[in-house]
Amino acid sequence: MSRLSEAFATDEPAFIPYLAVGDPDIASSKQYVEALVEGGADCVELGLPFSEPIAEGQTIQQAIVRSLSGGITPEAYFEFVDDLDVDVPLVCMTYYNLIFRYGADSGTAAGEGDHTAPGPRPFVKRAAEVGIDGFVVPDLPAEEAGDLRDACDEFDLGLVFIVAPTTTDDRLDTIREQVSGYVYVQARMGVTGAQADVSDRTAESLARIANWDVPKAVGFGISTGDHAARVVSAGADGIIVGSALVDIVADGVENDRATADVADDLREKARELKDGALRGARESPEAQGE
Amino acid sequence: MSSDSSTDGKFGEYGGQYVPEALMPAIEELRDAYERYVLENEDGFVDEFRERLRDFGGRPTPLQHAEHLSDRYGREIYLKREDLLHGGAHKLNNALGQVLLAKYMGKDRIVAETGAGQHGTATAMAAAHLDMPCEIYMGETDIGRQRPNVFRMRINGADLNPVTAGRGTLKEAISETMRDWATNVDDTHYVVGSVVGPAPFPEMVREFQSVISEEVRNQAQERFGTLPDSVVACAGGGSNTMGAFARFVDSEARSASGRSSGRTPREDDDEVNLLAVEAGGSSLAVDEEEGVAPNSASLSTGGQGVLHGARTKVLQDEWGQIVESHSVSAGLDYAGVGPELAYLVDEDRVSAVNVGDDAALEAFHRLSQEEGIIPALESSHALAYVEEVLGPDAEADADGADELGDRIVINLSGRGDKDLETVIEETDKRSIPNAPDMSEFAGGL
Ligand SMILES: Cc1ncc(COP(=O)(O)O)c(C=O)c1O
Numbered sequence: 255m256s257r258l259s260e261a262f263a264t265d266e267p268a269f270i271p272y273l274a275v276g277d278p279d280i281a282s283s284k285q286y287v288e289a290l291v292e293g294g295a296d297c298v299e300l301g302l303p304f305s306e307p308i309a310e311g312q313t314i315q316q317a318i319v320r321s322l323s324g325g326i327t328p329e330a331y332f333e334f335v336d337d338l339d340v341d342v343p344l345v346c347m348t349y350y351n352l353i354f355r356y357g358a359d360s361g362t363a364a365g366e367g368d369h370t371a372p373g374p375r376p377f378v379k380r381a382a383e384v385g386i387d388g389f390v391v392p393d394l395p396a397e398e399a400g401d402l403r404d405a406c407d408e409f410d411l412g413l414v415f416i417v418a419p420t421t422t423d424d425r426l427d428t429i430r431e432q433v434s435g436y437v438y439v440q441a442r443m444g445v446t447g448a449q450a451d452v453s454d455r456t457a458e459s460l461a462r463i464a465n466w467d468v469p470k471a472v473g474f475g476i477s478t479g480d481h482a483a484r485v486v487s488a489g490a491d492g493i494i495v496g497s498a499l500v501d502i503v504a505d506g507v508e509n510d511r512a513t514a515d516v517a518d519d520l521r522e523k524a525r526e527l528k529d530g531a532l533r534g535a536r537e538s539p540e541a542q543g544e
Numbered sequence: 545m546s547s548d549s550s551t552d553g554k555f556g557e558y559g560g561q562y563v564p565e566a567l568m569p570a571i572e573e574l575r576d577a578y579e580r581y582v583l584e585n586e587d588g589f590v591d592e593f594r595e596r597l598r599d600f601g602g603r604p605t606p607l608q609h610a611e612h613l614s615d616r617y618g619r620e621i622y623l624k625r626e627d628l629l630h631g632g633a634h635k636l637n638n639a640l641g642q643v644l645l646a647k648y649m650g651k652d653r654i655v656a657e658t659g660a661g662q663h664g665t666a667t668a669m670a671a672a673h674l675d676m677p678c679e680i681y682m683g684e685t686d687i688g689r690q691r692p693n694v695f696r697m698r699i700n701g702a703d704l705n706p707v708t709a710g711r712g713t714l715k716e717a718i719s720e721t722m723r724d725w726a727t728n729v730d731d732t733h734y735v736v737g738s739v740v741g742p743a744p745f746p747e748m749v750r751e752f753q754s755v756i757s758e759e760v761r762n763q764a765q766e767r768f769g770t771l772p773d774s775v776v777a778c779a780g781g782g783s784n785t786m787g788a789f790a791r792f793v794d795s796e797a798r799s800a801s802g803r804s805s806g807r808t809p810r811e812d813d814d815e816v817n818l819l820a821v822e823a824g825g826s827s828l829a830v831d832e833e834e835g836v837a838p839n840s841a842s843l844s845t846g847g848q849g850v851l852h853g854a855r856t857k858v859l860q861d862e863w864g865q866i867v868e869s870h871s872v873s874a875g876l877d878y879a880g881v882g883p884e885l886a887y888l889v890d891e892d893r894v895s896a897v898n899v900g901d902d903a904a905l906e907a908f909h910r911l912s913q914e915e916g917i918i919p920a921l922e923s924s925h926a927l928a929y930v931e932e933v934l935g936p937d938a939e940a941d942a943d944g945a946d947e948l949g950d951r952i953v954i955n956l957s958g959r960g961d962k963d964l965e966t967v968i969e970e971t972d973k974r975s976i977p978n979a980p981d982m983s984e985f986a987g988g989l
Contacts (some may be wrong), residue, residue: 260550304865305710305835305853305865305866305867306715306719306852306866307719308563308564308719308722308723308726309564309723309850310723311723311727315709319709319882327863327864328863328864329964348560349850350850351850351858351864351866352853352864352865354848354849354850354855354862355847355849355860355863355864356864356865356866358847367982368979369846369847369848369857370847370848371847371849371864373847386832392564392565393562393564393850393853394562394744395562395563395564395565397560397561398561399564415565415979416564416565416566417565418564418565418567418568418569419564419566420566420567420568420570420571420729420730421565421566422569422572424661425565425568425569429565430713440565440566442567443726443727443728443729444566444723444726444727445723445726449793469768501609517920
């Protein structure tokens with residue numbers, strides 16, 4: 255069993271938070287991740303900020319801007335992961351160009367160096383060294399993922415794919431062949447961002463992949479314990495929450511709050527979400543039927 | 545436009561479909577519609593497109609012999625007058641094609657990004673013409689420097705959404721339009737404005753724009769009984785470029801690079817030299833510390849990367865973060881370029897060259913004075929390259945003089961009315977030797 259699936263090893267639904275590493279700086283973000291794990295996270299998606307985050311809504315776009323202006327680089331990210339002292343699986347969430355370019359000999363200053371890209375292997379190798387257990391790459395559909403899939407197999411890392419409400423049955427088959435770790439069920443159309451309610455399309459999407467043998471984690475728009483409960487009772491094995499947590503970080507930056515206070519709020523929000531997920535599991539038709 | 549082979553949307557290693565899963569079904573649907581309507585003329589799509597290009601767009605555009613430039617350079621200079629296309633730029637060829645295709649597909653909303661505002665304007669016009677609601681995303685910096693186009697879009701009934709992220713130029717506008725599309729993909733078509741983005745956009749936009757080279761071929765044969773020695777076009781994303789080149793790229797080079805047009809290749813195609821002129825901006829170096837490239841020369845200086853759905857040549861820092869590009873011309877100000885163009889440059893079929901801001905401004909004034917045509921700042925780059933190689937200040941035997949040959953077609957991709965404010969402001973800042981003195985009228989603009 256891969257390290258990633260371990261997050262789902264118990265009967266409990268998994269809580270998977272997302273934060274952009276380096277938002278607003280490396281030291282704070284280390285405390286934030288630790289707080290989320292203390293609050294019940296079973297796995298953490300650690301965002302490596304990319305300058306063109308096309309799948310991200312305003313909240314996470316701004317986190318990425320804060321982190322990039324704080325000077326985060328892929329290497330600083332890897333060092334962060336290496337230093338991190340938490341005992342849950344870690345997923346690297348980033349965009350393909352950073353994976354594709356890592357280890358290229360030079361930038362693009364006119365006439366200098368080698369302009370070809372090394373491909374994903376050096377990035378995956380380094381990620382494996384520092385303790386990353388898998389990847390989510392929102393701009394990499396299964397069709398383009400061959401090279402990354404090979405590198406992940408070589409270093410025994412998981413590769414998570416997203417299933418969207420629009421994904422056709424044919425595409426589901428393609429994704430099923432390639433996915434490992436867990437499948438990321440996108441709860442609604444659009445980009446990331448906290449929502450006032452969870453979409454009805456979630457249950458439908460879950461039903462379509464009910465017989466897959468990888469765990470199913472639902473994300474996009476979950477922001478409260480009640481949402482978490484509803485999604486889990488609809489059949490999810492886990493919930494992924496990003497923007498609702500990033501909102502807390504953003505509030506800390508805007509109001510100049512102490513890192514420890516922000517970490518407290520994150521820990522508390524994590525508990526709310528995890529508790530919601532647990533409640534959902536008790537209320538699920540399956541649990542009720544037993 | 546008939547197809548004779550299928551394609552995986554790749555041009556060598558370039559191209560592909562690097563987009564969120566939520567968009568993949570829409571992209572598959574688009575590929576299917578493109579193949580049926582555009583390549584196979586199902587339901588008479590191509591006939592209707594051609595007719596509308598003629599009646600609404602004003603095609604064919606002339607291939608004009610530029611007498612004074614020809615005297616200046618001692619070569620025969622021809623201008624392909626895309627500036628005379630309705631809307632004032634080549635952009636309508638693509639916008640009309642895609643809005644019409646969206647209609648055939650049963651979509652009922654159009655979104656588009658725009659840089660210079662020319663594509664947004666063309667899309668707004670096509671949408672009004674074909675009665676489709678239309679929303680345009682445009683960076684705030686570009687809104688500031690292309691105001692006439694902002695008004696034109698609004699007047700044609702389009703909604704305009706300012707994009708504040710980053711430097712507020714084309715790159716950010718594309719990202720934001722992709723987000724809209726990912727949210728509303730069921731009923732919305734994204735009219736991508738250049739030969740960029742995920743497959744099938746690069747190929748499809750090239751096909752819609754290839755009417756330029758199709759006409760140039762015929763007009764050249766009529767005018768001088770043979771093909772031109774060279775075709776010179778500016779390159780931002782590269783749609784006027786690919787449009788001006790497409791029918792001179794033989795289908796063998798093309799077969800490794802997506803679909804052939806179905807046209808029987810001619811032996812002499814290969815002898816037409818194709819030059820893509822990028823914006824050299826103020827310098828070719830990248831400032832990694834600041835994350836900016838003071839140029840938009842991705843073909844000349846960029847590395848392989850993945851941006852906005854395609855693998856191509858990209859301006860980026862050592863880690864693969866996309867850097868902010870720069871050009872005095874908003875339409876060239878982009879950190880990426882079409883994947884097919886990147887491929888044709890690697891294959892040595894297209895030469896990538898570049899000229900800086902000052903040379904482009906000078907060329908703008910030169911064409912205005914010598915030929916009575918005010919060119920777009922984008923197109924001024926193509927003019928400036930010819931001046932650099934053949935003008936009075938060029939070194940004798942300058943590199944490239946042979947490549948241009950005796951009969952040179954310059955693709956005049958657009959007219960410069962939209963650029964007047966920028967030109968007056970920038971000319972003032974820089975001391976452009978051939979600029980008229982406007983100081984007497986300053987402040988009145
Ligand atoms: C007149 C004109 N020429 C050229 C361009 C650059 O686009 P492309 O490289 O796709 O032709 C633009 C873009 O706005 C334009 O308005």
